[in-house]
Amino acid sequence: MSNEEAKQVLEEQTVEGTDTEARLAAKQEELASCIDRLKHLQADFENYKKRVAREMVAQEERIADRVILDFLPLYDNLERAFASLSETGDHEAFAKGVKQIAAQFEGILKQKGVSPMDAAGRPFDPEYHEALMSVESDEACNTVLEEFERGYLRSGRVLRPCKVKVSKGTPETKEEET
């Protein structure tokens, strides 16, 4: 290789070198901006999560407020009932009034999609019932004998299971256990 040629190769290499360096610098800048964007996105996401969590708490409060407001008229009426009782001493009228308040209560529950379930006499089903006692009886084994606490459904979903006493059957029909 002549001197002249060598010089040219060297020059080309230098040009190539600067070119690579420039490309690397560009890439580095691109990477830095990507990381910066990632950090911003991630911080936005974190802050979004915090905001949603805060809003959730506020929302729960608002829902509780609404429910309480729906039930306050019942309490108002109960107070009226007591005021009237102490004024007149009329127990019959009081009972009648309280009955009407109960009906009002029922109306609110119904409007909220809450319905009581009937358990007595039905086969025990843990989906709807919670067994508190199991006793021998003439009823078929696994029949609900008594409700201790009424169960409620809301829009088909179990809101509160019914707390029940369940039949074990008679001693003869009782399954032999090992």
Next chain:
Amino acid sequence: MKEKIIGIDLGTTNSCVAVLSGGSPEVIPNAEGERTTPSVVAFTDGGERLVGRLAKRQAITNPKHTVASIKRKMGTDAQVKIATDGKTTDYSPEQISAMILQKLKKDAEEHLGTKVNKAVITVPAYFNDSQRQATKDAGTIAGLEVMRIINEPTAAALAYGLDKSEEQTILVYDLGGGTFDVSILEIGDGVFEVVATDGDTQLGGDDFDQRIMDYLVDEFRKDTGIDLSKDQSAMQRLKDAAESAKMELSARKETTINLPYITADASGPKHLEKKLTRAKFEQMIGDYLDRTMDIVDGTLREGKKTSDQIDQIVLVGGSTRIPKVQELIASRIPGKINKEINPDEVVAAGAAIQAGVLAGEVDEIVLLDVTPLTLSIETLGGVATPLIERNTTIPTEKTKTFSTAENNQTTVEIHVLQGERKMAADNKSLGKFQLTDLPPAPRGVPQIDVTFSIDANGILNVTAKDKATEKSASLEILDSSRLSEQEIERMKNEAEAHAEEDKKKAQEVEARNQADQLAYTAEKTLSDLGDKVPQDKRAQIEDQVRRVREKLSQNASADALRRVTDELSKTLQQVAQEAYKSTSEAPDGSPSSEGSGEAAEGGTDDGADEDYIDAEYEDK
């Protein structure tokens, strides 16, 4: 996306699952919508298998086919014999545990919308090798590859990030529904070592409920002569009431247990109504709590540690919410008590963090800082108006629009503050700068965007820009987040201590600002409407404005100011109404377009997100 690994706290009475999501652990609710699942398995006559809440509900009718607390049998040769449909099957404790794990896995898959094949499961620190192996086998049977078995106290420490600190000694106090465990851990280089562990497998919150029930039965017998313990229905109501009374006493000093129509005798229905104070409850369970503290002492001795060698305490289990428990621990051990994470979920949360590390998820997360304190600017009347609330993850940016407080104001000063106090003077000043050469305009007209931007390194850049002229000025603050922990703590405590008084001050300033704004609007209205205002009304308004100004100069109370501004506001509205009646079309710049009545736009309640606030800018 990487495969999700779940963290499972497989408990004696309840189990809990969590997963790392976006860098933080999140509890996965089960199919019934609950965050913990009873560790109960049942087999029905129809050959159906029930796990969790449903199994628990039918336990009494089906005691022979219901298995609870199987964890106590792990690692033993015990076999659970289940006879259904004339066939007897033997199940090992691993198989029963696997059924619980299967439900947790299925519910997690449902929640996450993806297959889950791997898990980290926790076990008590005292579990031996065969108990650990049995737990691992249970996972395998359930179709889970158990990536790691970790100790429950270690998981709890992980949930609090205690692995990130340098060498420390940690005491984990775990008081659940039915078991008590205490462990002492040493941590160095991210590795936990159990130094000592002890406990009582038959002591927990259920015992506390029982004590309250016993007390109520006794009291009722004293009052009425009736023994409620014979009445199953009454006892069930008592049990529920005792548990809620216990929980309420963690938040209040006193509660009333109210059970009308609890029973009846020949004389008619009987009601139970009993007050229970926290002090009385603490006395009732005192021997149990003393026993836990004796075990703590014993564990310290066994680990050859003195109480002041304990750097951190971690509380696990629902019963640690009882204030007396925390008090007893604090009085015996001087270390820092960690109790912020829900104690029923903290073990699962820690397991999820371990799972996230194993899944490589933790590495992918860029660790980001949060602003330790609120960043605000000073606005009219010396109020600190927040731009970036404390605990905001950085980098972040927030812009709010402000305006001028005086007519023809050409300069605004931006005073940047840090801290939780409502008044500017009580916070730390980070710096001030001015935006000058604003074109003269009536107050409230210019729109100045103030932007706070914090980069990932915590450098705060504040820019103020006049929307009309595009003129802007800015200030860079390098050390906005470089406060010492003590300083941050001090500022937070101060804010809490002064919360009431600060709120009152802020309200006073707000009343002043509103009064000032209304007086200004009133004068503007008079000049805008000119002779459309009847002479008598004009005189009345002028007089009322004078009174408002007088009160302002006397530094009158917020109430006094409100009284005079309300009067002025009323008269103004009358005048505005009449003025409209007299002209068919409203002239430009009439009071209504200014929002008469509520003249001061800065009237924000508790810093509600209103983007337009009159800032304190004074003519220079």
